[in-house]
Amino acid sequence: MVTLRGLPLSSPRSRKKNEIKGCVFNIERFAIRDGPGIRTTVFFKGCPLRCLWCSNPESFQPSPQLFYFEHLCQQCYRCVDACPNKATSVNPEGGIEIARNLCKACGKCVEVCPTKARDISGMIMTVDEVMEEVKKDMLFYQNSGGGVTASGGEPTHQPEFLQRLFERCHESAIHTCLDTCGFVKSKVLQKILAYTDLVLYDIKHMDPVQHKKLTGVDNGIILENARMIATQGKPMIVRVPLIPRHNDSEQNIKALAGFMADLKLKKIDLLPYHALGKAKYERLGLEYKLSKLKPHKSKEIEAIKTALESYGLEVGVG
Numbered sequence: 001m002v003t004l005r006g007l008p009l010s011s012p013r014s015r016k017k018n019e020i021k022g023c024v025f026n027i028e029r030f031a032i033r034d035g036p037g038i039r040t041t042v043f044f045k046g047c048p049l050r051c052l053w054c055s056n057p058e059s060f061q062p063s064p065q066l067f068y069f070e071h072l073c074q075q076c077y078r079c080v081d082a083c084p085n086k087a088t089s090v091n092p093e094g095g096i097e098i099a100r101n102l103c104k105a106c107g108k109c110v111e112v113c114p115t116k117a118r119d120i121s122g123m124i125m126t127v128d129e130v131m132e133e134v135k136k137d138m139l140f141y142q143n144s145g146g147g148v149t150a151s152g153g154e155p156t157h158q159p160e161f162l163q164r165l166f167e168r169c170h171e172s173a174i175h176t177c178l179d180t181c182g183f184v185k186s187k188v189l190q191k192i193l194a195y196t197d198l199v200l201y202d203i204k205h206m207d208p209v210q211h212k213k214l215t216g217v218d219n220g221i222i223l224e225n226a227r228m229i230a231t232q233g234k235p236m237i238v239r240v241p242l243i244p245r246h247n248d249s250e251q252n253i254k255a256l257a258g259f260m261a262d263l264k265l266k267k268i269d270l271l272p273y274h275a276l277g278k279a280k281y282e283r284l285g286l287e288y289k290l291s292k293l294k295p296h297k298s299k300e301i302e303a304i305k306t307a308l309e310s311y312g313l314e315v316g317v318g
């Protein structure tokens with residue numbers, strides 16, 4: 001995996017005028033779960049949803065932000081002196097305090113921290129710079145039927161950057177896959193679809209009220225966009241993050257299967273809940289609201305898979 005940890009927020013090349021730039025928080029090479037074959041997954045920063053279980057909370061905000069690893073901090077307070085925005089201060093009760101509302105993610109404290117207790121998540125990149133990473137694995141794409149996946153965060157919320165990236169991939173005969181929550185204006189999505197070979201389409205809940213409770217937004221536009229993509233005949237795989245006691249009821253599974261049958265969709269991937277992203281919430285000073293939730297047992301996942309298969313769907317897990 002190539003991560004952006006330690007790289008400058010913006011390289012000199014990305015300061016050229018009129019270049020389309022985007023904010024990316026990770027580029028993962030040799031990804032095998034984000035579409036067919038061996039892929040490079042580009043993680044876009046910024047998302048309009050706030051799914052309670054999100055394992056990438058650094059993707060919420062559309063711009064770079066500070067990670068703080070408290071367990072590595074030795075309280076030398078160099079960061080306090082280095083911060084030009086008074087965002088870091090000494091806590092009178094011990095340790096340090098970060099005023100997130102004042103932090104501009106300038107990275108000055110990261111430069112002086114001797115223990116790597118600080119890092120900036122997110123980097124402004126040009127399409128050229130992303131393509132440079134992407135093209136390193138051309139041979140793997142060709143031999144495995146792989147390509148590039150745009151994920152996040154929500155990639156469609158940087159529409160120009162995403163569209164240009166996919167255009168460039170197509171110019172180099174690289175397969176493109178869009179991993180989206182679908183919460184985007186149909187007009188915007190249409191333009192991106194012209195350069196998209198496969199859509200991985202997240203559906204979190206079929207009920208609009210429950211959907212809003214779990215993600216912060218209504219699912220109306222999401223279901224409409226799913227219908228629009230299916231009507232165009234664009235290859236699409238539905239992906240469902242399976243969250244115990246939140247969206248795994250018989251009623252929701254039945255509604256989902258009915259919706260897919262209506263759209264003549266066959267493939268669905270279940271993504272079982274895990275709490276691996278929990279530590280990131282602490283690094284960002286955010287609250288993780290599902291800390292008491294236990295993952296499904298494998299036999300429970302198997303039962304949901306069997307239920308979906310009984311509707312004639314091809315179900316993948318993981």
Ligand code: SF4
Nearest residue numbers: 083103104106107109
């Ligand atoms: S990233 Fe910049 S603004 Fe934020 S705490 Fe560090 S030095 Fe201060």
Ligand code: SF4
Nearest residue numbers: 073074076077079113
């Ligand atoms: S510079 Fe690093 S180790 Fe020193 S107080 Fe700040 S975060 Fe902690």
